[in-house]
Amino acid sequence: xxxxxxxxxxxxxxxxxxxAASSNLLHGQHAVEQLRAGQPDKRAAPRKPSAxxxxxxxxxxxxxxxxxxxxxxxxxxxxxxxxxxxxxKEDVLGFPDSVTLFITFDKVSIACQIAWRLPEKNQIGxxxxxxxxxxx
Numbered sequence: 001x002x003x004x005x006x007x008x009x010x011x012x013x014x015x016x017x018x019x020a021a022s023s024n025l026l027h028g029q030h031a032v033e034q035l036r037a038g039q040p041d042k043r044a045a046p047r048k049p050s051a052x053x054x055x056x057x058x059x060x061x062x063x064x065x066x067x068x069x070x071x072x073x074x075x076x077x078x079x080x081x082x083x084x085x086x087x088x089k090e091d092v093l094g095f096p097d098s099v100t101l102f103i104t105f106d107k108v109s110i111a112c113q114i115a116w117r118l119p120e121k122n123q124i125g126x127x128x129x130x131x132x133x134x135x136x
Contacts, residue, residue, distance in 0.1 A: 045073035054079070057100040057109075064102065076115065076127045077101070092117045092124050101126060108132040 049071045055064035056079070066082040079101070081092055095117070101110045110133070112126035 045075045047071040047073040047076075047078070053104055055102040055104065056081070056095075057102065059096055059098070067101075069103070070123070074128075076112075076125060079124050079126060081122045081124065091119070092122055093119050095124065098129075099126065102135065103132075106132075107135055109135050 050069045052069040052072075054067050054069050056067050057064055067079045068082060070078040070080050072078075095114060097114050099112050099114065101112050102108075103110070110128050111130035113129050114124050115127050116125040118124070
C-alpha cells in the first residue's frame with residue numbers, strides 16, 4: 001500500500017507542479033477554511049492538494065458516484081461529491097460508513113471509511129482502510 005500511495009503522491013505532485021495556480025488556489029482555500037474555523041490541522045499525514053477525478057462505489061447501489069479528490073495523503077483524502085445528472089443530488093449524509101474509492105487516472109481502488117461529512121459543500125473525508133489495488 002505504501003509504495004502505491006507514494007507513487008500516487010509523486011504523480012499528483014507532478015500534475016500539480018504543471019498547474020501551480022490551481023494548486024495554490026486549492027491549498028489556500030483549505031488553509032483559509034481551517035483558519036476561519038479556528039481549528040488546528042489534526043491529520044496524521046500531510047495532504048497534497050489535487051483535482052483528480054474519481055468514483056465512489058457504495059454498497060447497495062448499481063451506479064458509481066462521481067467525485068473529485070480535493071486533497072490526499074498516505075492515510076486518507078478529502079472528496080467533493082459531484083452530480084452525474086443535474087436532476088440528481090447526492091446526499092453525503094446518506095452514504096454508509098464504508099465506501100470504495102476508484103482513482104481512474106491510476107486505475108486503483110482503495111477501501112475507505114468515511115471520517116467526516118460536510119453536506120453544505122457536498123464533501124466527505126475518508127480514511128484508507130486497505131492497500132491500493134489495480135483494476136481493469
